[in-house]
Amino acid sequence: DIQMTQSPSSRSASVGDRVIITCRASQSINTFLNWYQQKPGKPPKLLIYASSNLHSGVPSRFSGSGSGTDFTLTISNLQPEDFGTYYCQQSYSTPVYTFGQGTKVDIK
Amino acid sequence: EVQLVEAGGGLVQPGGSLRLSCVASGFSVRNNYMNWVRQAPGKGLEWVSVLYDDGFTYYADSVNGRFTISRDNAKNTVYLQMNSLRAEDTAVYYCARDTRDGYKSYFDSWGPGTLVTVSS
Numbered sequence: 526d527i528q529m530t531q532s533p534s535s536r537s538a539s540v541g542d543r544v545i546i547t548c549r550a551s552q553s554i555n556t557f558l559n560w561y562q563q564k565p566g567k568p569p570k571l572l573i574y575a576s577s578n579l580h581s582g583v584p585s586r587f588s589g590s591g592s593g594t595d596f597t598l599t600i601s602n603l604q605p606e607d608f609g610t611y612y613c614q615q616s617y618s619t620p621v622y623t624f625g626q627g628t629k630v631d632i633k
Numbered sequence: 634e635v636q637l638v639e640a641g642g643g644l645v646q647p648g649g650s651l652r653l654s655c656v657a658s659g660f661s662v663r664n665n666y667m668n669w670v671r672q673a674p675g676k677g678l679e680w681v682s683v684l685y686d687d688g689f690t691y692y693a694d695s696v697n698g699r700f701t702i703s704r705d706n707a708k709n710t711v712y713l714q715m716n717s718l719r720a721e722d723t724a725v726y727y728c729a730r731d732t733r734d735g736y737k738s739y740f741d742s743w744g745p746g747t748l749v750t751v752s753s
Contacts, residue, residue, distance in 0.1 A: 557736070557737070557738070559739045559740070561678075561740075563678075567745070568727050568729075568743035568744060568746055569678065569727075569740070569743055570743070571739055571741050574734075574737055574739035574741075575734075575737040575739070578737075580739075580741065612678055614739075614740070616737070616738035616739060619683075619738055620683045620685075620689070620691035621691065621693070622668070622680040623680065624677060624678040624679070624680065626677050627677045627678075
């Protein structure tokens, strides 16, 4: 099975900061990598699909990049509403999907 | 508007059974790939099962042989039958639509989730 490892596990940042979250796959997954944001008590929301495609309605301060085994989610100009936990998900080995363990972002 | 609403969660004893439902609106489950994803308290996301439009089903190793995913096209509803439940199955269970765009696959719609607690 493909394992997904995110870093850091948590990040504290100030409004206006740029935050970078990384996700590493245990084997090459091309660009089959999605990013989700989850807030406490709520379901995840899709942010980025296929490594770099911004989902409809998602602010442009969110961006994704990477291919193969290494991926990044960048939040430029961090806003107060961006707190939450971010998950990567590989969709290379469908029908089996794997999520990263999550990165918790809180606002200083 | 696309919407998913889960129901059927609750408290069940170890070894017991429960059936979750996910009612969809704004789209047809028969034409989409539908998934169940769970999240144990304070933990991350774990994919559980998928049902393809052609009826193909697949399960995570942790639930294979105990859980069954199905759908009722007339009710536009997806189900997750859970048998032989264990304490480690305690989680919020989410229903999610899997959108395919060429080779791309992503979960673009999620329900609010339903809590399953397995305890004596």
